[in-house]
Amino acid sequence: MVIHAVHNALLAQIGNPTPEPPPNSDKILQMVRYLTWLVLLSGVCGITFAGGRFAWEKWQGGPLASPKMIAGGMLGGVIATSAGTIMNAIIG
Template identity: 70%
Template sequence: MSMILLTALHDGLPVLHDYTVHAQVGNPSPEAPPLSDKITQMTSYLTWFVLLSGVTSIVFGGGKFAWEKWNGGTLTAPKQIAGAMVGGAVATSAGTIMNAIMGG
């Protein structure tokens, strides 16, 4: 049974080889996908929202830090400010990495 299978494969390989040589695909030109302008606009809005929320968080944390220092309470605001800075660094590097990957 295996000899019949090997013979069939041996006889069929030149046909497959000829088919793959002649079945070539042309070089397609790049084209923007549908609604890509809307996706770009949404990404711009999200970028501005991330920047605005980061700046707001740092300003709020600074005010909270001053209030805690003035009242002599426990200092929890430095953690909030550090978290906002780390979040901003992650958000900024994510955009840079995506631009590098997407070739923009």
């Protein structure tokens, strides 16, 4: 009973803080947006390269290694674009 009252009293004093960006964080957020753009661009380039390689491998009749590249590029893109959502689910 006493522990419950102390717990409620402490929660009433602490409240629920809202997150806010630190001062001068505009440049850091801009860098994160640039890096996100570069990751997405590299994923598109990788999938395009793997598609061309897939066509070459089919035309040559050799073993197919490019479907793994395409699947890896697509999985990497999904993880890269949902990184913020994943972190919010883990932290929040």
